Amino acid sequence: MPEILTASRSHDVALQGAVLLYGQGPGQFSYGTAHRIEPDASGRPALGAGVPLNRAALIHAVREVAAHALPKGEFLTPNVLSISANAVTWWCAAARRRVFFKCKELGERNAIVSHPALVFQASQSGFSVFALQDEERPVPNSALFEPPYFNTWDHGKICIGSAHVPKQIDVASIGGWEEGFFNSAFTHPNHGTRRVEYERGVFAFWKDMLDGQFPDFPKQVLVPMKLKLADLIAGKLEK
Known part of the structure; x- marks a missing residue:
């Protein structure tokens, strides 16, 4: 059975307070109150009594939020292709990895098989994967191909389902995102564009592949997307 990856909770946050702003019209703020969040009788978070929000308290709150919102300096490993405030993009070299399947057509099976080079992106809008024809580190002009996997939608979107992936989007969490993908069971091919060009289907x-018919990944089955790595990094694949 696939290993279950549990994400670190060291960076989890919880609702601690709220600021209410008042004014005579939309976008006009002339008065504010700060409120603590307190549990109600059922244990759910509720708005506590407010106190006037003075200038010093407002500046302190804004500085605290701004400090934690700024991207932190990180060591960029060679697999990282791009990092922004909203996404981290990286690649995996072609390799042999174990895959897990759990569906009526293939049964419950797993095997170590060859994979093409892959590009992953974890972003605020989701988790995506793309295949590459070349095995060298991709460049902005590198062509992207459909991921040849179950549990994926068009434009590379991964259906996470019950997979355990990190809550953070940063370089330090890349390993956790990869494990969440490779250690999850593939259950079904999602509707949309075909994932492989294979005479008898996916x-x-x-x-x-599971029967060992291909010692190396057959790149001829990859379906081109007519998109480049630069398009992914620029956010042109967002829907």
Whole structure:
């Protein structure tokens, strides 16, 4: 059975307070109150009594939020392709990795098979994966291909389902995102664009892969997306 990855909770945050702003019209703020969040009788968070928000308290709150919102300096490992305030993009070299399947067409099976080079992106809008034809570190002009995997939508979107992935989007969490993908069971091919160009279809392709018919990943089955790595980094794949 696939290993379950549990995300670190060291950076979790909880609702601690609220600021209410008052004014004579939309976008006009002339008075504010600060409120603590307190549990109600059922244990749910509720707005506590407010106190006037003075200038010093407002400046302190804004500085605290701004300090934690700024991107932190991180060591960029060679697999990192791009990092922004909203996303981290990286690549995995072609390699042999174990895959897990759990569906009526293939049964419950797992095997170590060859994978193409891959590009991953974890962003505020979701988790995505793309295949590459070349095995060298990709460049902005590198062509992206459909991921040849179950549990993916069009434009590389991964259906996370019950997979355990990190809550953080940063370089330090890349390993956790990869484990969440590779250690999850593939259950079904999602609707949309075909994932592989294979005469007998995607189920037959993965059956042959699991049976060891391809010692190396057959790159001829990859479906081109007519998009480049630069498009992904620039956010042009967002829907």
